[in-house]
Amino acid sequence: MLIRPMTDADVAVAEEISDDAFFALDTASRLPAAPAPERRSPAQRTAWRARTRGFLASDPDGSWIAEQDGEVVGFATSFLREQVWCLATFAVRPGLQGAGIGAQVLDAAVAYGADAPRGMLAASVDPRALRRYHLAGFRLHPQLTLRGSVDRSALPVVTGVRDGGPDDAAWMDDLDRLRRGGPHGPDHERLMAAGRLVVTTDRSGYAYTNGRVLALLAARDEQAAQTLLWECLAGAEERYELSHVTSANYWAVEAALAARLDLVARGYLGLRGMAPPSPYVHHGALL
Numbered sequence: 001m002l003i004r005p006m007t008d009a010d011v012a013v014a015e016e017i018s019d020d021a022f023f024a025l026d027t028a029s030r031l032p033a034a035p036a037p038e039r040r041s042p043a044q045r046t047a048w049r050a051r052t053r054g055f056l057a058s059d060p061d062g063s064w065i066a067e068q069d070g071e072v073v074g075f076a077t078s079f080l081r082e083q084v085w086c087l088a089t090f091a092v093r094p095g096l097q098g099a100g101i102g103a104q105v106l107d108a109a110v111a112y113g114a115d116a117p118r119g120m121l122a123a124s125v126d127p128r129a130l131r132r133y134h135l136a137g138f139r140l141h142p143q144l145t146l147r148g149s150v151d152r153s154a155l156p157v158v159t160g161v162r163d164g165g166p167d168d169a170a171w172m173d174d175l176d177r178l179r180r181g182g183p184h185g186p187d188h189e190r191l192m193a194a195g196r197l198v199v200t201t202d203r204s205g206y207a208y209t210n211g212r213v214l215a216l217l218a219a220r221d222e223q224a225a226q227t228l229l230w231e232c233l234a235g236a237e238e239r240y241e242l243s244h245v246t247s248a249n250y251w252a253v254e255a256a257l258a259a260r261l262d263l264v265a266r267g268y269l270g271l272r273g274m275a276p277p278s279p280y281v282h283h284g285a286l287l
Ligand SMILES: CC(C)(COP(=O)(O)OP(=O)(O)OC[C@H]1O[C@@H](n2cnc3c(N)ncnc32)[C@H](O)[C@@H]1OP(=O)(O)O)[C@@H](O)C(=O)NCCC(=O)NCCS
Pocket: 021, 022, 025, 089, 090, 091, 092, 093, 096, 097, 098, 099, 100, 101, 102, 103, 104, 122, 123, 124, 125, 126, 127, 128, 129, 131, 132
């Protein structure tokens, strides 16, 4: 087994392994009421590759490949943002899982962040992943998902928000430092390109939404956080989903249940050196 840094040339095969691994996991762990798992669309595959190339550009030593007989069989991608190390994604080719490949490639990524006082990752429900994260020193905090169609009659009138843009990045980075120990920096640009940025006019918080999912939300207090969430819910299409809600963010559960979304538990926020951030709904890969 060769463990080596990921390069641009590995990105396409890593994306295929990731799509195969998560599709197999979603199929095996599907709840009876959940929609049938889907493969990534061509647009999602392109976005995945672009995001991963972004990690290689900002953190060339953060992403690692496991190679067996000249074939890529697994990988882990990670990045540092000041005080916080984040694991973006981690997968081993289905059929080769459970044989120690993941442990080796994860160790290399974790070593990259060893000097960072804090660490974050969003874990799937795969028991193999959870075992690895626990053994790597991460504490696992259950995540809630709220999804369904929004009852518009339950939404309050929202004031004090506006669309944000690149000029807001500096204060949003300060808020990120406060909440998780590091800015989103170059990741804000990617998030802005992928959806709508809503900010409070007094700069007390921001949220990224695309009409179908809440991608990320950070705020100075729960009132600002709820205001932003109401605005995201008001712009929801037929169905809306907020995943990655820890119980430290019960303000989000209250607002989403008031809007008649359904509540389920799914996945874990893995943390070291920090408590679950609040008010904060993390992004699955950009945390
Ligand atoms: C998570 C994943 C990357 C781990 O890689 P891997 O090569 O399977 O991991 P390893 O074999 O190194 O470690 C798995 C651990 O779980 C144990 N394990 C194996 N099969 C298991 C099972 N069915 N249930 C519970 N534990 C299991 C192994 O014994 C090992 O623990 P140990 O080192 O204490 O013995 C891989 O399984 C995968 O791609 N899963 C699907 C995608 C996913 O969920 N990725 C994580 C995203 S957050």
